[in-house]
Amino acid sequence: MYDIAIIGAGINGCSLAFEFTQLNKKVMLFDSESVASGGSGAAGAFISPKFSKSGELKELINDSFVYSMDYYERNFPHLLTKAPLLHIAKDDLESKTLKFYKNITKLKLNDLSTINTENLTTNALNQEQVSLNTGVINAKSVCEAMSKDAKFIKHTVENLIYDDGIWIIDDLYSAKNVIITTGAYEQIIKEPYIELRGVWGHRIDIKTRSENPYSIHQFVSISPSKDGILAIGATHNTHYHPQKTKEPYDFDKGRAELLEKASKTINLDNVEIIKDYTGLRSGSFDYMPIVGNLVMSNETILNCGNKLKVKNADYKKFTYYPNLYMMNGNGGYGFVLAPYLAKILSQHIISNKEISDRISPARFFARWAKKR
Numbered sequence: 001m002y003d004i005a006i007i008g009a010g011i012n013g014c015s016l017a018f019e020f021t022q023l024n025k026k027v028m029l030f031d032s033e034s035v036a037s038g039g040s041g042a043a044g045a046f047i048s049p050k051f052s053k054s055g056e057l058k059e060l061i062n063d064s065f066v067y068s069m070d071y072y073e074r075n076f077p078h079l080l081t082k083a084p085l086l087h088i089a090k091d092d093l094e095s096k097t098l099k100f101y102k103n104i105t106k107l108k109l110n111d112l113s114t115i116n117t118e119n120l121t122t123n124a125l126n127q128e129q130v131s132l133n134t135g136v137i138n139a140k141s142v143c144e145a146m147s148k149d150a151k152f153i154k155h156t157v158e159n160l161i162y163d164d165g166i167w168i169i170d171d172l173y174s175a176k177n178v179i180i181t182t183g184a185y186e187q188i189i190k191e192p193y194i195e196l197r198g199v200w201g202h203r204i205d206i207k208t209r210s211e212n213p214y215s216i217h218q219f220v221s222i223s224p225s226k227d228g229i230l231a232i233g234a235t236h237n238t239h240y241h242p243q244k245t246k247e248p249y250d251f252d253k254g255r256a257e258l259l260e261k262a263s264k265t266i267n268l269d270n271v272e273i274i275k276d277y278t279g280l281r282s283g284s285f286d287y288m289p290i291v292g293n294l295v296m297s298n299e300t301i302l303n304c305g306n307k308l309k310v311k312n313a314d315y316k317k318f319t320y321y322p323n324l325y326m327m328n329g330n331g332g333y334g335f336v337l338a339p340y341l342a343k344i345l346s347q348h349i350i351s352n353k354e355i356s357d358r359i360s361p362a363r364f365f366a367r368w369a370k371k372r
Contacts, residue, residue, distance in 0.1 A: 002026045004349075005167065005175035006150070007157045007188060010040035011139070011334045012327045013181035014146040015342035018075075021149035023350065028175060029147050032156040036143035039183060039279035042201045044221045044233040045139040045335040047072065047080075049107060051087050051130060053100050056358055057287055061333055062107070064340035065134075071339045072137055079142045081224065084110055085134040088124050088218040088265060095128035107132055119210055124218060124265045136215055136223055137335055157188055162322055177323040177349055180294075184282035186243060189324070191297055193368035194361065196290075196329060197283040200240040202254040203233030207272040219261035229274070232262045242280060251276055284329035284364075291327050291341050292348065292355040293320040295365040301372075308369040315362040325349065326361050 004020045006013045009031035020027045031037065047069055050061040072080045089095040102109065110131040117125060153173070160178060161168045167178045180188060184198030207228055216222040223231035240249055255273055262268060284290055299319040301308065307317070327345055330337045347353040357363060 001166070002028045002151070002173070002175040003177065004028070005169060005173065005178045006030065006181055007178065008181035008183060008185075009035045009143070009147065009152065010038055010181060010183055011036070011043070011143055011338040012183075012330065012342070013179075014040075014143040015338040016179055016181065016327060016345065017150040018146035019342045019346040023346070027150035028173060029150040029152050030155050030157050030169075031152070032154070034154065035147055035152065036140040037279075038185065039201050039281035040143055040334060041140045042203050042233070042277035042279035043139045043281075043334060044203055044223060044231055045137040045142070046085070046215050046217070046221050046223075047134050047137060047336055048085055048087070048215070048217065048333075049132075049336075050333070051098060051101050053097055053104075060288070060359075061336060064333070064337045066107075067340045067343075068336050068338075069134065072135070072142070076137070076142050076145055079138040079145065080135045081138075081226070082133065082135040083213065083215050083224040084115070084131050086115060086129060086131045086214040086216045088129050088216065089127040090218060091127075098128040098130050102130060116213065119212060119266050121263070121265060121267060127218075131214075134215065139335065142335075160188055160324075162324075165322075167323065177325070179325045179327060179345070181327050183328060184241070184280050189294060189321070191294065191365075193295070193297060193365040194326075195285060195364070197285060198241045198244075198280045199283055199331070200242075200249070201233065201279055201281050201332075202258060203231055203277040204255055204258055204273050205229055205231050205275040205277075206259075206268075207270075207274055209269045210267060212266060216265055218265040220258055220265075222262055222266060232258045233277075234258060234261070249278060251278075254278075281331060281334065282329050283331035286363075287331065288329070289327070289337055289341055289359055290329040290361050290364070291345050292325060292360040292362070294324050294326055295319065295362050296321055297365060297369070300365065301369060308366070313366045313370070315357055315360060315366070318362055318365065
C-alpha cells in the first residue's frame, strides 16, 4: 500500500514526488516512458520571472521564481547553473511593458551598463532590455534527482477505481491518494470540463564558436555557453500534437526556425547541431495552472442544479472525487512553478490547507456547467 500515486513523471510529478518523500511518505511514480521523457526533458529549464505589467499570473510566477531559486540552490545546487538573465523585448510594444516593469518590480535588477553586448545583434541592441541574476537547471537530471526516493513504475495507467477508501490502479497497484500530472497527453479521468492546450516544444544543443555568458530570452531562449555548447529552445508550435497528428514532426523545419529566431538576437558563428529534444507542454485556456481536487461533474450537476448558473458558484458545495488531484497547465514556466505548486498541493493533502480558487480545477467546471 502506497500513500501517494503520481501519474506522470515530468517536472510536476517529480516535484510532488520530492515533496512527499521528504515527508517520509511512500510514493509511486508512473510514466509510460521514463522520467522527464516528454516536454519536461525537452525544456531549457530557465528559472525566470514573468515580465509583464500586472495580473494574477505574473504575481504567481514571480512568487514561484523567488521560491524556486532558493529551492534549487538548497536542494540541487550541483544541477543549477547561475547566470544573469537578459530579457530583450521583441517589439516596441513589449519595450513599453519592460520600461513599466522596471519601475514597479520589487526584484533586484542588474545594471545594464555592465552587460557585455559584443555578440548581440543590432536588432537586440535597439530594443528595451532587463536583466537580473537567475539560473538554468539541468532538466532531466533534476527530475531524476527529485524522484529518486519514489518507486518508479514504467506503466501506462488506463483505469482508476476507488474502493473502500483506496484507489486501485489497473488492478495492479493501490494508493490512498492519486495525483494526475500527465500534462497535455491523454487524461485518465474523462471529465468534459478538463481541457488543456498542448504546445509542442523543441530545443537544440549546438556547438558554436560564439560565446554567450547569459540566459537570453527574446524570440527564443538561449542558454549560457558551456564547453562551447549553447541550448536554443522554444515552446512554439501550437499546431503539432503527437497524439492527434498523423504526420511526424518535421525536425529540419523546427531546427531552421529556432536558428533563424536565435540569429535575430545573437551572432552565431560556425554552428553544428548536436542534439534535439522535443516534447509536449501543457497550458490551460486561462493560462493559470491547475492545482487541486477534481470535481465529479455528473454528481455535482445532480446535487447543485440551478445553483451552478450563478456568477460566483460556491466551490465548497461541489462534489469531488475522494483523494484524487491534478497538477497541470504550467505552460513554459514548468521548472519555475512546479516546486512552488507542489508545496501548495502537498500541504493541502497532508494538512488540508486551502488552495486558491484561482488555480483550482473547479474553476473550469464552474464555467463549463454555467454554459451547459
